[in-house]
Amino acid sequence: MNDQGLLLVISGPSGCGKDTIISRVLERIGDEGFLSVSMTTRERRGNEVDGVHYYFVSQEEFQKGIEEDRMLEYARYGKNFYGTPVGPVRDLMRAGKTVILNIEVTGGKNVRRLMPDAVEVFVIPPSIAELERRLTGRGTETPEAIRRRMEIAKKELRHACEYDYIVVNDALEDAVDDVLAIIRASKLKTEKSTQKICEVMDYAES
Numbered sequence: 001m002n003d004q005g006l007l008l009v010i011s012g013p014s015g016c017g018k019d020t021i022i023s024r025v026l027e028r029i030g031d032e033g034f035l036s037v038s039m040t041t042r043e044r045r046g047n048e049v050d051g052v053h054y055y056f057v058s059q060e061e062f063q064k065g066i067e068e069d070r071m072l073e074y075a076r077y078g079k080n081f082y083g084t085p086v087g088p089v090r091d092l093m094r095a096g097k098t099v100i101l102n103i104e105v106t107g108g109k110n111v112r113r114l115m116p117d118a119v120e121v122f123v124i125p126p127s128i129a130e131l132e133r134r135l136t137g138r139g140t141e142t143p144e145a146i147r148r149r150m151e152i153a154k155k156e157l158r159h160a161c162e163y164d165y166i167v168v169n170d171a172l173e174d175a176v177d178d179v180l181a182i183i184r185a186s187k188l189k190t191e192k193s194t195q196k197i198c199e200v201m202d203y204a205e206s
């Protein structure tokens, strides 16, 4: 995949505030950034809009997407499947945009293998007790689903060390600034700047 743009993976346990951090980051970077809309077999929650938060699909449709090679990556999380449609990511990367993937740790691992230039950020809560409080406070899940998500969260936290950067979401605005700093620094990496270097060299030599 042509990598003129920046592929930014954001993972972290459910309830750690990833979604809020991502929407604030997107507000700040404007047209430069896009969030990849995933496909999922999970049920739509009350305020979610099909095609905006997710593409809500049946198991059969999801399977078809895999068979037709339309997924950059996919994983099972709890009882459901989630996957990243490859087409929009490829197009936005070619256009030089920053593309954010909000995905769990198996997806993060697969992206690391497929696209070594991707920059991966893991968001952690200030504590496990705070994570449970946030998940319960959200009021969108049954106690059983919360228990399952807490179990997954503890397992996911063990993968934090595999990521390039760790952002602690204690004060939201600080976490947003941290992700913006990571984006800025990643875009200044030498391999993203070869074209700029050539332009300056051409000018110097003409």
Ligand code: 5GP
Residues within 6 Å of the ligand: 011, 012, 013, 014, 038, 039, 042, 073, 074, 075, 077, 082, 083, 084, 102, 103, 104, 105, 106, 107, 108
């Ligand atoms: P939720 O059900 O809370 O929306 O998402 C559950 C988990 O699935 C979250 O950790 C979220 O980051 C992850 N997820 C969402 N979309 C994808 C995807 O396309 N691929 C993978 N691997 N994980 C995803």
